[in-house]
Structure formats: C-alpha cells, structure tokens
Amino acid sequence: MRLLLLAIASISSATLPAATLEQTIRTAQIKVVKIYGAGGLRQLEAYQSGILISAEGHVLTALSYVLDTDDLAIVLDDGRKWQAELVGSDPVSELAVLKLASDADTFPYFDLQAAARAGVGQRVLALSNLYGIASGDEPVSVLQGVISAVAPLEARRGAFQVNFRGTVYVLDAYANNPGAAGGALVDWQGQLLGVLGKELRSQVTGTWLNYALPVESFAATVDDLIAGRVLQSASTDRLEPDQPLTAEVLGIALVPNILPRTPPYVDTVRRGSPADRVGLRSDDLIVFIAAQPTPSCQVVLEEFARHEQSAAVSISVLRDGSLLEFSLLADADSPHSVSQPIDQP
Numbered sequence: 001m002r003l004l005l006l007a008i009a010s011i012s013s014a015t016l017p018a019a020t021l022e023q024t025i026r027t028a029q030i031k032v033v034k035i036y037g038a039g040g041l042r043q044l045e046a047y048q049s050g051i052l053i054s055a056e057g058h059v060l061t062a063l064s065y066v067l068d069t070d071d072l073a074i075v076l077d078d079g080r081k082w083q084a085e086l087v088g089s090d091p092v093s094e095l096a097v098l099k100l101a102s103d104a105d106t107f108p109y110f111d112l113q114a115a116a117r118a119g120v121g122q123r124v125l126a127l128s129n130l131y132g133i134a135s136g137d138e139p140v141s142v143l144q145g146v147i148s149a150v151a152p153l154e155a156r157r158g159a160f161q162v163n164f165r166g167t168v169y170v171l172d173a174y175a176n177n178p179g180a181a182g183g184a185l186v187d188w189q190g191q192l193l194g195v196l197g198k199e200l201r202s203q204v205t206g207t208w209l210n211y212a213l214p215v216e217s218f219a220a221t222v223d224d225l226i227a228g229r230v231l232q233s234a235s236t237d238r239l240e241p242d243q244p245l246t247a248e249v250l251g252i253a254l255v256p257n258i259l260p261r262t263p264p265y266v267d268t269v270r271r272g273s274p275a276d277r278v279g280l281r282s283d284d285l286i287v288f289i290a291a292q293p294t295p296s297c298q299v300v301l302e303e304f305a306r307h308e309q310s311a312a313v314s315i316s317v318l319r320d321g322s323l324l325e326f327s328l329l330a331d332a333d334s335p336h337s338v339s340q341p342i343d344q345p
Contacts, residue, residue, distance in 0.1 A: 034134055056099075058099055088225035127140050192215060241308040254300060314328075
C-alpha cells in the first residue's frame with residue numbers, strides 16, 4: 001500500500017490539479033481487475049491483472065500459467081468476485097480474453113476502439129495488481145512513468161525467445177513485476193494506451209524489461225476472439241486411426257507438460273527423424289496441427305493421435321516471429337515439406 005501512496009504523492013506534485021488527477025486514476029482503476037488462478041508451486045505467483053474491455057464482462061489479460069485452472073476467479077474494484085471462463089487466446093501477442101459469468105450486470109470498461117497512442121517522453125500511468133497488494137475492494141496500484149522508447153520487442157523468457165516481434169512501449173517505471181502482467185497503461189487523461197506485458201529479459205542487455213503492448217497491435221485479434229472468429233477444435237466424430245500417429249514417431253519431444261495448458265514448445269528434435277528432415281527445431285512453438293489450434297502440449301499429443309501414421313499431417317509453428325508450415329510423413333524416407341513464412345508481424 002505504501003507503493004501506491006508514494007506513486008500518487010509523486011504524481012500529485014506534477015502539473016494536473018489534484019482533484020482532476022484523482023478522478024482520472026479512480027476512473028481507470030475501476031476498469032482493472034485482479035485475477036486469481038493456478039500457481040503456488042515452484043514459487044509461481046497465483047495472481048495477475050486484467051482489464052475490462054466490454055460492458056458484458058470481457059476481460060483482457062496476459063496468457064500465462066495463472067489461467068491454467070477451471071477455478072478462475074476475477075475480483076473487481078468494488079470487491080465483487082466472479083468466476084470466469086477462457087474465451088480464447090493469441091499465441092503471438094500472448095494475450096487472452098476471459099468472460100465473467102454474468103448475463104445481467106454491466107461493467108465499466110476500456111474501449112479498445114477509442115484507445116490512444118503515445119510517443120517517447122510522454123508521461124503515463126501503469127495500473128495493476130502489483131505484488132498482489134490488492135486482494136479485495138482495495139484499489140489496484142498506480143505507478144507514474146515515462147515512455148522511454150517505442151521499439152520492437154527483443155526479449156526472452158528463460159531459454160525461449162518471445163513470439164511477439166511488434167513495437168512496444170518501453171517504460172522507465174518498474175511496471176512488470178509479479179502480478180502486473182495484464183494491467184493497464186493509460187495516459188494522464190485516463191485513455192488506454194496498452195496492456196502491461198509479462199516478465200521478460202532483453203535479448204540485447206539481459207536486463208528485465210518494463211513494457212506494454214500498444215492497443216493497435218492486438219485490438220483486431222481481440223475482436224476476432226470475442227466474436228468467435230477462430231478455428232474450432234477438430235470434430236470428435238472422426239474414425240479412430242488403426243495406428244495412431246505420435247510425436248515420438250515424428251521425432252518430436254515437447255517441453256515437460258507441467259500444467260494443463262503448458263505451451264507446446266518443441267524441446268528437442270531427434271536427428272534423422274521426419275521432423276528433423278523437414279526442418280523443425282528446438283524452441284519452435286506448435287500452434288496448429290492439420291489447421292486445428294493447439295494451445296497446449298496435451299492438445300498437440302491428442303491431435304497427433306487422431307491421424308494415421310501412414311498419412312501426411314500439416315503442422316504450423318511460430319519461430320522468430322514468423323508462422324512456418326511443414327508437412328510431416330512418418331513412414332516416408334524423404335517426406336515432402338513446405339517451410340515458408342506465412343505471416344511476418
């Protein structure tokens with residue numbers, strides 16, 4: 001709480017009248033929510049932030065392990081608690097859309113279509129459930145900062161390079177500590193500028209990054225997710241294969257499947273295997289198999305098992321910001337393959 005008070009005191013000494021600034025902050029705070037879900041193991045925090053983006057209760061947040069639970073809870077600014085379900089997610093921006101379990105209530109929200117843009121040197125406010133300070137009806141934390149750069153995101157998470165290659169707002173405030181991911185970046189008029197990203201290290205300097213994804217980089221994707229304009233899961237009425245395809249047969253080993261929605265990164269590729277021959281690599285993120293979305297390791301394994309080993313299967317992966325497509329044939333000595341960028345952010 002002292003962090004919040006210090007931040008507000010610092011902001012109040014600036015040019016805006018105190019009453020106007022306080023109103024701006026409160027108007028923005030009520031549109032930011034606290035999210036509680038999976039975590040608690042291996043020192044993983046079980047909370048993060050989100051922002052309301054529709055009167056019907058759609059919430060935009062960071063795609064993370066916190067969402068890997070069927071018991072996902074959203075706490076509003078006034079302390080009301082709601083259950084939420086995952087509407088959809090984008091593996092490139094690593095954002096997800098949730099929906100509060102309410103059909104009657106209406107909620108204050110940020111309008112993505114009315115979002116503003118900012119430039120280097122502009123003063124901004126970062127609002128989030130930083131360090132889990134707010135748990136009930138306490139307001140979320142507010143940090144004052146300045147946009148120090150507008151530049152492409154070149155960062156990594158552990159050994160993995162992030163998929164997003166677009167331009168982000170780089171901040172001089174410590175806005176990406178535990179719990180902050182999914183929070184709001186607003187200007188001094190309370191207009192939404194972007195969403196606070198996850199904890200990442202710079203590929204260039206190795207230091208922790210404080211950044212936000214601009215609204216224009218994901219607004220269209222979020223609209224598609226809410227409208228249901230995404231590929232649906234594969235039909236369940238297909239015939240069971242006589243000899244199901246497996247990742248092992250293709251020479252693919254995924255990262256350890258720790259959580260229900262562990263992202264399906266390729267851990268290793270066996271030398272000389274079908275996957276190796278077509279050019280799959282470690283750290284590739286599998287996003288589609290046979291045009292079906294694969295949000296987790298478990299889904300990848302299940303989708304492979306729906307195909308015969310004797311049939312070719314298409315697979316799409318994200319690598320260095322590009323979507324690459326391959327065709328794998330498990331029992332062929334020289335499988336034909338396609339490896340070309342489909343989309344370059």
